[in-house]
Amino acid sequence: MLQIQFSARIVKSFSSLSALPSSTVAFSTLQELAANHKGLAKVILKKGKTQLFKDGSPMVYSGAVDRIIGRPPPITGDVVLVSDGSEKPIGWGLYNSTSMFCVRLMQLEDEAIRDASCALDVEKLLERRLDDALKLRRSLGLPSADTNAYRLVNSEGDRLSGLIVDVFGDIAVVASSAAWVEKYRPAVESSIGRINAISHINWRPSIDILKEEGLNVSNLKNFKACSHLEKVKVIENGIFYTVSLEGQKTGFYADQRENRCLIHSISKGLRVLDVCCYSGGFALNAAAGGADDVIGIDSSLPALELAKENAQLNNFDPGRVSFLKEDAVEFMKKAVSQNEMWDLVILDPPKLAPRRKVLQSASGMYRSLNSLAMQITKRGGLLMTCSCSGAMTQSGLFLRTLQGAATMAGRKITVLRHAGAACDHPIDPSYPEGAYLTNYLLRVL
Structure with a gap:
């Protein structure tokens, strides 16, 4: 009697399993899982290209693709399987018929099988x-x-x-x-x-x-x-900012938060110059950190209006914190000619190398800017210099460029700190192209 009841329970359990949604049913391969999604195209990789993407690189370049199987062919935005040369899927992603990024991989096979509820479902x-x-x-x-x-x-x-x-x-x-x-x-x-x-x-x-x-x-x-x-008004490290929702990028550079915090901690009693100050982030942190005198310069009038508004928002004395509409190169050249110097200079120019093909010319601009910045930094003083150009950061040439700038300026530099974006800007090591910000704190002798 016990055996019969037990068998009945087993039958009932299997009956219940068959009624469960498909996402709870185990699959051993992505191919099996994809069988429930009719009409999925396959992007077949060239021989020797598969391992790169198995290792996690999320961007399948068109040059890595051998052929595409699917009738009708996929269109931009479609979910597609990405397969090796034997047509065995290694993952799935989103297709683009035009971009150099043919597929943006969303999941590899092991993750899709481990969590089938999200597989092939954007x-x-x-x-x-x-x-x-x-x-x-x-x-x-x-x-x-x-x-x-x-x-x-x-x-x-x-x-x-x-x-x-x-x-x-x-x-x-x-x-x-x-x-x-x-x-x-x-x-x-x-x-x-x-x-x-x-x-x-x-x-x-x-x-x-x-x-x-x-x-x-x-x-x-x-x-x-x-x-x-x-x-919109925000607060960062205890300092208030007005963010323009129509401003540069998303309106505020949260990536520099930890670098601004460092400026806050080292500015007490110093004379500080913030070159390309935008809405005043570094300048305001210097003032909050007890700097004796802070000047921010930028060529953008809307940026300067934001910076001045932010200084008022934090009740900073306008006699101690000021913002000027100036061209960075012309301002620094004039300061050099007048032998005017600061204890701490921050140089955070806009992106000068948006593409690798302009890296050489951009390197020259970075070298010239930094040479001027070093000449207006007191001997023994500090220079925080930045590059937000991904091509420069990924090339690893920025420090060499800074050394060239020091030679041009007749100065000697030592590196005190090397940083990137704040920790809420994670980078996938299998896609190093995601690294774009380089920040060096230098001692200038």
Whole structure:
């Protein structure tokens, strides 16, 4: 009798299993899982190219593709399988028929099998990756009582290639630089909107990059998803800022947060110059750290207006903190001619090498700028110098360029600190192209 009851339970259990959703059924290969998704195209890799992507590189370049199997052929934004030369899938991703990035890999096979609920499902994967990104920032103490401006999603570093999300208080600013992000905009906004602290989403497509992605940018929706908001106030390391939602990039450079904090800690009693100051981040930290005199210069009037507004917001004495509309080169040349020097100089120019092909000419510009900056730094003083050009950072040439600048200036430099972006800007080591910011603190002799 016991045997019969036990057998009946087994039969009932199997009956229940058959009624479960397919995501709970175990699959041993991605090929088996994909069998439930009819019409998926396969992108077949060339011989010898597979290992690169098995090792985690998320960007399948068109030159790595041997052929594409699918009728009808896939179109931009479609989910596709990525397979080795024997047509065995190694993962899945999102296809682009125009871009040099033929596929952005979203999951490799082992992860897809381990978590089949997200496999081949962009919307569910978006939710999972955003949850993971949010948990990471919480573990880093973001947001906090003294910092509510931070990066929530850092493209490949958070395994969502082409998507950047910065959070400023209760506003999420989305920087879209991939065709798939535009296609799945409603899903992206929905996933972000589920975060309790977010009340508004500002959508900012990266027009130049999206052109290269093959999009007709004239058809893009207006990026002002919260158009009634032009500015928002945030706090970072205890300093208040007004962020222009129409400003550069996403409106605020959260990547320099930890470098600004260092300036705060070393500025007491110093005379400080912030070159290319934008909205005053380094200058304000120097003032908050007890600098005797701080000057910020920039050629952009809107940036300077923000910087001045931020100084007032923090009740800094205008006699101690001032901002001037000046060309960086001309200002520094004039200071050299007048033998005017500062204890601490910060040089954070705009991106000078947007492409590797202009790296040589950009290196010359970086060398000249830094040579001038070193000449107006007191002997024994400090220079914090930055490059936000990915091509420069990835080339490893920046320090050599700085050494060349020192020779040109007749100075000697020593490196006190080498840093990159803040820790809420993770980088995938299998995609080193994600590293773009280099920051050196130098002693100038």
